[in-house]
Every structure is written in C-alpha cells, then in structure tokens.
Amino acid sequence: MIKLFAGVIPMELRHLRYFIAVAEELNFTRAALRVGIGQPPLSQQIRDLEKELGASLFRRLPHGVELTRVGEAFLPEARAVLDQANRAARTAQRASRGEYGRLRVGFTGSAAFRPEVPAAIRDFRRRYPHVDLTLEEAPTADLIERLMTGDLDAAFVRPGRSNPEGMRVRDLGAEAMMAVLPAAHRLARSSSIPFAALAGEPLVLFPRTAGPGFFDAIMEACRRAGFEPVLGSVAPQLTSVANLVAAGMGVSVVPESVAQVRVQGVRYRRLTGEPPVAHLVLVTRLVEESIVVSNFLGLVSARG
Template identity: 40%
Template structure:
C-alpha cells in the first residue's frame, strides 16, 4: 500500500464518481479503477459500491476513508518535521561539561544563543569529570562534551578548540601579594602553592607549571595538591598557600581569597569541544559550529578562542 492508493481512494470517495476523480487526479479512468481494485484486494474487503451512476462508500470504506484522510492530512506535517530535523532545528542534544568549564562566561553566551536559534531543540546538560564525559560519549549517553585539554586519544572521538585562558592566583587576602594587580611565577618561587594534580598522574597543567618553574631555575613549593580546582580555592582560603587556577574561576567567591592574574602568557589552559567522530546528527553539527564561530572576546575575562 502506498500513499497514492490512499489519495486515489479518497478522491473517488469525495467525488462519488470515478470519472471526475480521474480527471482531477490527471490519470485515466481505467488506471484509477485498477488502483482502487488493488487496494480492495490488499485489504480483503470492498470499499466502494456503485449506486446508479455514482459510487458510495461501504461501511468498511467509510471507516477506511476517515483513517486514510487523517494519514494524508499528516503527510505535510511529517514532511515539514523531517526537513526541520534534517536542518537541526528540532531534536535533542545532551551536553556534558566539567565543573570548571561550566563557569566560563563564553559557554553561557553559546548556550543562550543556541536556545535563541533553535527554540525547539531540547537541550540537557550534565556535569562530570573529563574521564566520565569521555565514557559517556563513547556509550552515547551524551552527544557532546566541553572539557579541558588535552583531547582524548581515542579515534572514536573528535575534538575542536573552543577557547583558551590564562591562570589566576587565588591568594589569601592577608598575603602581601593580595594587593598586586598581577603576579608572575618569579613572585611565587618561595611561596607555598596549591597545585592541580590529575587522578592518575600530575596532569597536563601541573606538568606545564613545573616546566615553567624549571625555566626560572626554581622548583614549585607544593603545599597541597588536589584534582579539583574549586577545592584548591578553598584550600587557599584556609591559608594553605596560593592556588593557581583557570581564570574563569575568579568568579567563584570565597571569603578570605582574592584573585590576581598570572602574567605568564605561555601558561594557558584550553577548553575543547569533543564529540563522536563521524556523528551525522544535524543538531550536533549546528552546536559545534556555533561553538567554533563564537568570538571569545565577547565574554569579558573569558580569554581568547584557541586557534
């Protein structure tokens, strides 16, 4: 059974005459009669009966006409819905992000614009650690993730740069450096530090900080290590030392802490967009394109977009 069978049948039912219906459909009367007969054979029952020079619906035909007309009425709706989905204007998108990325004002701008551009897309957001986000992508629990570099090494995933930003020092407010407009690593060579540490090793940022100190002929004096940047700020507030954290976290307010930019242009942390390689979902493609087209300078203090 095809849509044309339904159209032919409904035309005959509405006109009550095969000849007039054939003229309206621009088909021959014999071809129309054959199509109606094929439809009745498939259904195993008569749908039409002759009355004088015209045709009327049988009881089964009346029921079938009602349902067939409903189907035909929905064809344009279904067509439009499919076209909208193909353009990524409808659908669902599950977005994962790490805790520190969720503080980025640039991401807030992207999400606001995404909702304005695609109001009929259902967005859902979750927060998790980077390793958990990678696993969620591979298991198709989420569609896209925003996390800090380095990118996952698996070939199943693809990544794009989103933005890069510098670090700030979270400094106890009683410290002499708390009044500075900016600090450098040279200012910190004799200071106890609270530094990031990965769950399975030092991590990329910790390694880069150590390398930067080594270029100064110094070694970082580590007072505390933590895999959580927000915990590092809490430790700084408690007086354990100066914490080095991404600049977006300067929006985290803690009593006893002030933030001071770290004037080290080589110490940048990158936020990347990660999705499954080859995922054809239009709504995903739209979102990734939006992330890449956004100018990070629109977000004060968010840093610059990675090249």
C-alpha cells in the same frame, strides 16, 4: 504496502489517497485532477480497492458519486492510516537531519565557566528541542575515558600535551590565568602581580590525574619563572580552589573565567610575566557517524 484488518488485506497507500480524494470531492473528474492522474486510471484504482475490500465504497450517481455506508465507515480509518504514514515519513526525515536522537555531553568543572560552553548547550537545545540532551561533569581524564567507551558523545576539556588516540580535538581558544589570593595576603594589594612573585607560596591545586595538561602547564610556568613550585593542599576540583585559599591553605592559579566564583576572603589578581594559559577544547571520537553529534560540532564551530 500496508496491511489492514488483522493483516488479511494488503493495500497500498496510493489506494487510500485516491479513495480519500474521491470521497472528499464526490466527483471522479475533480478527484483525478487533484491527485494528478487520468479519470479512467483513478476509476480502475478505486475498483481494485473495492475488490480487495469485498465491498462497494461509492454509489455511482448521474453527476458524481456518494459514499456507501461501508465507504463512510472506511473514510476516517483511511485518513488515520494516511496521517500516520505521513507522520512516520516526517519523523524519519527529521531523524536523518539529526533532529531526533540523543546527545551526551561532558564537561570539566572549569569549562562550565567559559561562556562558549553554556551558550553552545543553550543554542543546541533551542535548535534541536527533540534531541535527548544529557550533561555530565567530571575530570578531564574521566571524560576522555567515557568518550573512548562510547558513554559520551562529546566533551569540553582542558587538553593534555598530546591529543588522545582516536579522538578529534577542536580548539576553542585559550584564556589568561589569574592568581587566587587570600584577601589579607600582601600580594593582594596590587591589581596585578608578576607570576614570579608566587615563588615560595604553597600552591593549592587539584590532582594531576584529574587534568594532567592543565597541571603540567602551571608547573612549567613556575620553572620558566625561575622557581620550583611548592605544592600545598589538594583541591578535589578546580571550583573548590577558592574555598581552600580562603581557608588560608595557600595561593592558587585558575583560568580567568573561574574568577566568577566569588568567595568571601579571596581576591583574584591578574598575572604578568609568563604565566600559564588555559586552553579549552571540544573532544569527539575520530570516527563519528551520528548526525546529531555532527550538528553539535557544526554549531560549536559556527560560534567559534
């Protein structure tokens, strides 16, 4: 039921559809065929509508009908109400398919360099242009916390030793790590170097609190190679590592995708032996009811 005219007249949408059909056909027989009911029921529905309105909408003629002045005034309003009802129905249907709503995605600084991440964001925006999509860069630990508190819906992060409680983790694969060296460093002369060759070199890394899994993987790789790492300067974030290496603060190890960051005075070299690898995962809440988030997960999975 809908209410028109300050809420005093209850009216069903079908009454409006029947009225518009008769008003456009100006013939009850053709209008009845158009709306798919018999002519007598259609005539009765129009009489019921006129009774509710307290006015005649049609003037009966020998071979059809014509609109009265009331009918002429009522027609554009009836069309507008029906159009609005149809728009509302379409909006509800699109919302139920996740075509409306919001999606808040977080990512670590290094994750942004993996081609899968910008590609997933780009594809989602193209496929769901009416979803309010926001992006936030932060360390892994902060992103997980924001997922837990409901401030984010999904996050691309470097995983830790175990999956966060209450979270679903989707593995997006691993990538090789590369050495970051000052251009004048003796090891920079080779196209690849053994990981063990970094022994004794001060390592420029970001804080363990920002990405414990990633940090620990580097430490473990050093010990597997037979040396205890020497920790040098701390970079505020992974993308700042190259700048500190260029300043002569030490050497570092970064995911291969981060080698896109070109800094004067720095060389990236492939590592041999048993270097660490950098994993990337997409994390969402284990219990997730949002169809928008489900659509995003499906799109990322389809790409993988």
